[in-house]
Amino acid sequence: MSTHDHHHSSDAMDVFGFWIYIMSDCVLFAAIFAAYAVLHNKTYGGLGIGQLASLPYVFVETMALLASSFTYGMAILAMYKNNKTKVLFWLGVTFLFGLSFVSMEVKEFIHMYFEGHGWQTSAAMSAFYTLVGTHGFHVSMGLLWMLTLIVQLSMYGITPAMRRRLTYLGLFWAFLDIVWIFVFTIVYLMGVI
Amino acid sequence: MSTHADVPVTENYGTSPKTLSAYIIGLFLSLLLTVIAFLLVGKHMLSNSSLYIAVSILAVIQFCVQSLCFLRLNAGPEGRWNLYPFMFAVFVVFVVIGGSLWIMYNLNYNMMAH
Numbered sequence: 001m002s003t004h005d006h007h008h009s010s011d012a013m014d015v016f017g018f019w020i021y022i023m024s025d026c027v028l029f030a031a032i033f034a035a036y037a038v039l040h041n042k043t044y045g046g047l048g049i050g051q052l053a054s055l056p057y058v059f060v061e062t063m064a065l066l067a068s069s070f071t072y073g074m075a076i077l078a079m080y081k082n083n084k085t086k087v088l089f090w091l092g093v094t095f096l097f098g099l100s101f102v103s104m105e106v107k108e109f110i111h112m113y114f115e116g117h118g119w120q121t122s123a124a125m126s127a128f129y130t131l132v133g134t135h136g137f138h139v140s141m142g143l144l145w146m147l148t149l150i151v152q153l154s155m156y157g158i159t160p161a162m163r164r165r166l167t168y169l170g171l172f173w174a175f176l177d178i179v180w181i182f183v184f185t186i187v188y189l190m191g192v193i
Numbered sequence: 194m195s196t197h198a199d200v201p202v203t204e205n206y207g208t209s210p211k212t213l214s215a216y217i218i219g220l221f222l223s224l225l226l227t228v229i230a231f232l233l234v235g236k237h238m239l240s241n242s243s244l245y246i247a248v249s250i251l252a253v254i255q256f257c258v259q260s261l262c263f264l265r266l267n268a269g270p271e272g273r274w275n276l277y278p279f280m281f282a283v284f285v286v287f288v289v290i291g292g293s294l295w296i297m298y299n300l301n302y303n304m305m306a307h
Binding site for chain 2: 011012015016019020023024026027029030031033034035037038055056059062063066067069070073074076077080167171174175177178181182184185186189190192193
């Protein structure tokens with residue numbers, strides 16, 4: 001009983017530590033949001049992001065990420081019920097939504113770059129690629145992480161360690177969706193206004 | 194030992210219990226708020242300055258919805274451990290972004306005056 005209690009509280013402490021990491025990541029995003037806010041209209045005679053981005057396209061991206069947040073929640077609920085097959089299924093669905101989000105973003109970047117609006121064209125474009133790219137990089141790392149958990153889960157099943165790992169990724173994933181609300185609003189919606 | 198089996202299954206680590214209804218409400222409200230913001234801007238339903246205010250408010254509401262429904266933050270005895278660093282992070286975000294804009298605005302203003 002006492003060893004169990006020990007694991008219980010040390011797990012909670014570990015998750016709290018991960019939470020502190022996420023909060024420090026918040027501060028990283030604050031810095032690049034600040035850079036974007038200051039530089040977004042310094043286009044050096046080129047086009048701003050409002051003229052370059054397609055709002056419906058980004059809207060679909062947003063929907064994919066939002067759906068992935070929900071399906072990850074379904075994976076957590078299946079984990080509570082110790083249903084390994086269902087957890088794997090929902091993680092797979094989440095992975096596909098996340099992958100479509102990243103692929104759409106990469107496609108947008110490549111398109112803009114080859115239209116002559118690369119990160120070297122102006123301060124505004126540098127700030128744009130840094131902000132959106134850093135978020136996309138986080139999502140990509142999350143996908144790699146999710147793939148690892150899918151493999152581990154099919155090997156080990158739902159163990160206490162796997163529960164903790166799924167909780168970490170869940171926090172990370174929900175956090176990335178929250179950051180995207182502000183990317184969508186500040187970069188795209190306000191860009192188009 | 195009888196409680197042993199059911200303890201780790203509902204482990205929440207200081208968040209509110211994750212429930213299906215919370216996720217569905219979170220998804221529905223987030224969808225609704227995103228669609229409203231998208232339509233307001235896409236169809237240009239308001240004047241420019243009102244649009245800025247409207248999408249900012251919608252973003253803040255969605256931020257609260259997702260924090261409560263997906264992250265499951267709460268002010269309970271254990272939840273506070275997550276909530277206080279979170280509030281501090283939000284404060285730092287405001288200082289960094291607001292401070293940068295303020296300083297750069299002043300700098301631009303002073304540069305133009307001379």
